[in-house]
Amino acid sequence: MIPILGLAAGVLLGLFLDPTVPLVLQPYLPIAVVAALDAVFGGFRARLDGIFDAKVFVISFVSNVVVAALIVFLGDQLGVGAQLSTAVVVVLGIRIFGNAAAIRRHVFRA
């Protein structure tokens, strides 16, 4: 319950405070969101599996976000930013789908 409340609080905070993001970081926001979603879905599935661990969740979240942004940054520097973002989105998207399917199996037993 607390994590869901936290998520809602974060969404509301972001909508109402409207924090300014430095211009250099803005291109990496979408990819960071996808990475964050992956970590959140992974954590939720682990919790349903009964093997949730706060430390693993926090570390996977932070590293996912940072690494995804870094990969895209590196790609931008090398001139393959668009292709690398596609690669990151594909891989993370597959993981999100897999985890969502596992969550569905837990919730609906199907």
Add this chain to the structure above:
Amino acid sequence: MTATPRAGTPRSLGASLLDAVLAETLDPAYGQAAAARAAGRSPDRPRWRGRALVALTMVIAGLLVSVTYDRAAAGAKGREQVRDALISDIDKESAVSDDLQNQLQSLSRQVTRTRDELLAHSTVGKRALDALSSAEQASAAVRVTGPGLLITLANADPKADADPVGDTAEDNPQGQVRDGDLQVVVNALWAAGAEAISINGQRLGPLTAIRFAGEAVLVDFRPVNNPYEISAIGDPETLGAKFFASRDVVVLAGVSKAFGLRFDYARKDRLTLPAASIPELRHAVPETAVPEAPAGETSSSDPTPGG
């Protein structure tokens, strides 16, 4: 790549990478942490700290989502606003330009009328008026009506089996009318004795250029579109005979046939050609200076005749 790998044989790198991505959707660290906990090797951390960390992480996740959404929405809205502003700017400026054009036309009509009235009073003035009117005819400054030829040049029709979406006539540069083709026709018409020529309603004056810019043909720096209708005023019989006797026109007709361009002509009893764009005033003498000074010395530094 083998369709069904036998058990035990190592799979190719690409396949195993895909396997890893597809199979290990859950971070293996969760499993390891759970195993460590089960074995009792993990240090006992207070539960509230973990919960607080998870909640904080979720807050950050929510923040990221909403901020990104906000940025995307603001970006779309900003683009829309800029687009609207630009469109309204364009509308406003073209209205101003139309207005100025109308003003210019009415003022120049007024000037012409006043000039004609003034000149009609004296014999010298009448002679000047006659000279002026023939000069105006030659410099395409007035509308003319008369019999003549209407020549139509058009791009090749798209092929019947061409894809109507992707494969347009623009993709086939050989089937396109170029500025040079129009120049050939116009030059041949002048040579055949045409008195006035217009292309798609753009009158050709002595200084009018026919040029190519990108994909568009510009006449007097204004774009004209396919099909190109070239109207020429003159005696249709002699004009047509001389025009088709021109070697350039024969060559162009052959080229048009080879590349599928349309090249038609028709004799017209009555063609009306508009005036060319109003020429710039390049040479003027103040009225009071005329009696004293000879004409040669009062002329402006620009020696080119008015166009």
